[in-house]
Amino acid sequence: MAGKVLEIRAMSASSTPAPGIRSAPVVAKLIDTSACIGCKACEVACQEWNDLPPETTVQIGTYQTMPDTTPSFWNLIKFNEHETDDGAFHWLLRKDQCMHCADPGCLKACPAPGAIVQYNNGIVDFQQDNCIGCGYCIAGCPFNVPKMSRQTKKVYKCTLCVDRVSVGLEPACIKACPTNCLTFGTKEVLLQKAKSRVAQLQTAGFLDAAVYDPPGVSGTGVVSILAFGKNPEAYGLPKDPSVSFAVEIWKGPLKWIGNIAIVGGIIGTFVHYLRFGPKHVPEDDKAKQADAGR
Amino acid sequence: MKPVKVAQGNVLRYNFTERLVHWTAALSYIYLLLSGLAFWTPWMWWVAMMLGGGPVSRAVHPWMGLIFTAAVVYMYRMWLPDMRITPTDLEWRKTIRAYVRNEEEEMHPLQAARGFDRFAPVDRFNLGQKYLFWLMFWAGLTLLATGLVLWFSDYLPWSLRWLRLLSAFLHPVAFLFTVGGFIIHVYMGTAVVRGGFSSVIRGEVSESWARYHHRLWLDRVTGASAAKK
Numbered sequence: 001m002a003g004k005v006l007e008i009r010a011m012s013a014s015s016t017p018a019p020g021i022r023s024a025p026v027v028a029k030l031i032d033t034s035a036c037i038g039c040k041a042c043e044v045a046c047q048e049w050n051d052l053p054p055e056t057t058v059q060i061g062t063y064q065t066m067p068d069t070t071p072s073f074w075n076l077i078k079f080n081e082h083e084t085d086d087g088a089f090h091w092l093l094r095k096d097q098c099m100h101c102a103d104p105g106c107l108k109a110c111p112a113p114g115a116i117v118q119y120n121n122g123i124v125d126f127q128q129d130n131c132i133g134c135g136y137c138i139a140g141c142p143f144n145v146p147k148m149s150r151q152t153k154k155v156y157k158c159t160l161c162v163d164r165v166s167v168g169l170e171p172a173c174i175k176a177c178p179t180n181c182l183t184f185g186t187k188e189v190l191l192q193k194a195k196s197r198v199a200q201l202q203t204a205g206f207l208d209a210a211v212y213d214p215p216g217v218s219g220t221g222v223v224s225i226l227a228f229g230k231n232p233e234a235y236g237l238p239k240d241p242s243v244s245f246a247v248e249i250w251k252g253p254l255k256w257i258g259n260i261a262i263v264g265g266i267i268g269t270f271v272h273y274l275r276f277g278p279k280h281v282p283e284d285d286k287a288k289q290a291d292a293g294r
Numbered sequence: 295m296k297p298v299k300v301a302q303g304n305v306l307r308y309n310f311t312e313r314l315v316h317w318t319a320a321l322s323y324i325y326l327l328l329s330g331l332a333f334w335t336p337w338m339w340w341v342a343m344m345l346g347g348g349p350v351s352r353a354v355h356p357w358m359g360l361i362f363t364a365a366v367v368y369m370y371r372m373w374l375p376d377m378r379i380t381p382t383d384l385e386w387r388k389t390i391r392a393y394v395r396n397e398e399e400e401m402h403p404l405q406a407a408r409g410f411d412r413f414a415p416v417d418r419f420n421l422g423q424k425y426l427f428w429l430m431f432w433a434g435l436t437l438l439a440t441g442l443v444l445w446f447s448d449y450l451p452w453s454l455r456w457l458r459l460l461s462a463f464l465h466p467v468a469f470l471f472t473v474g475g476f477i478i479h480v481y482m483g484t485a486v487v488r489g490g491f492s493s494v495i496r497g498e499v500s501e502s503w504a505r506y507h508h509r510l511w512l513d514r515v516t517g518a519s520a521a522k523k
Contacts, residue, residue, distance in 0.1 A: 132351070153353075277486075278488050
């Protein structure tokens with residue numbers, strides 16, 4: 001719907017609740033890795049739509065464009081080589097990009113108000129004009145997604161083409177995919193589609209096939225179908241990603257304990273002064289009295 | 295030690311280098327505290343705006359951290375002999391409750407004039423000051439180590455992710471410890487122990503002040519024996 005406003009459901013470093021109250025269907029991108037042919041059309045479409053400067057490719061001994069995503073290369077097809085127990089060779093292609101977690105570790109760790117937001121449709125977006133370049137999101141992300149630009153000292157990542165999605169278009173990579181490996185829609189519908197595809201793969205002999213929608217981050221907006229779903233590490237995906245314990249404690253109990261201790265310390269010294277006051281050196285007091293009497 | 299008497303019965307407590315180092319640490323710490331509080335909680339974000347905005351605060355904070363830790367390390371070099379905890383300190387510790395409650399003032403005037411006879415005599419620094427020093431020293435080193443990791447966190451390989459998380463966690467923990475020390479230090483040095491603040495500005499204290507608060511130190515620097523007093 002034209003003119004539809006994306007509201008903010010969660011905002012980094014906000015002392016008040018995020019303003020969004022309208023409900024919106026959660027959108028998702030489904031990646032059927034078993035249907036990926038490694039054509040990299042999505043990589044090109046991403047660069048083109050987002051007007052990102054060309055990034056130098058790096059030969060690492062596979063067909064992969066470069067070792068890792070960069071501040072100006074947000075979508076990278078990873079060519080993982082995998083040998084099964086029966087000696088068969090498989091290319092496990094994975095679309096490395098922001099996973100748009102429902103519970104984003106980057107947003108939790110970020111100290112800059114409004115630098116990371118989550119819209120009511122689930123898209124997690126960096127607002128570079130509010131970013132201070134501290135890199136805490138890099139620590140908070142369980143997927144190694146945010147990348148800091150050496151030039152601007154800001155972090156960048158996939159926006160799930162929020163500018164396209166907000167006007168009812170699908171993300172650029174989806175538009176470019178020639179094999180229907182990538183589909184876009186509401187997460188509810190896509191999860192059903194994913195289930196039937198997994199069943200199909202299992203019938204075809206991939207008994208470990210599974211949907212990768214990790215519960216440790218309350219599910220992701222980028223859902224993958226993995227033929228070797230019992231072994232997501234083979235794709236370079238963490239087995240059970242979650243927002244780190246360290247981030248949860250630091251932004252949870254530690255914050256409250258710290259605030260109470262700081263405010264309590266200030267009040268405590270004030271009350272101490274009211275009760276006990278300063279220490280006097282008797283001889284200096286006498287000297288002062290003598291001065292005053294002179 | 296050579297006599298350090300200055301004008302009119304005053305004693306030199308902090309020489310120029312000591313005062314300079316103290317204020318280098320103090321002012322850099324105050325900057326770190328203010329910008330750090332802005333990063334710590336959105337309630338204090340306005341402080342970052344006062345300091346030139348979020349990105350500027352983020353850029354200056356680590357450099358100030360280097361200045362602060364350099365000052366603290368210099369203090370270590372300068373004050374280590376004075377900061378070692380002695381058996382007398384442990385004696386003094388037993389009466390710390392009375393010290394906190396200013397109970398020496400409730401003593402008979404004649405007794406009070408003799409200062410801390412009721413407590414174990416104190417050398418150049420009392421145990422509280424020593425605790426502050428060691429708190430700032432160890433917390434400072436922790437803040438430096440974790441701060442360096444956070445400063446260059448985007449250069450760290452993914453395999454060392456745990457180091458980044460550990461640093462992101464320990465940095466605020468160490469920060470909170472220093473805030474506790476800082477609040478007590480500023481309160482004691484300005485409001486409670488009158489003469490403390492001017493001693494670290496002008497360097498001098500009155501002899502009676504020195505006898506009252508740091509008798510062992512006064513005896514040491516003036517060459518007087520405790521028995522003579």
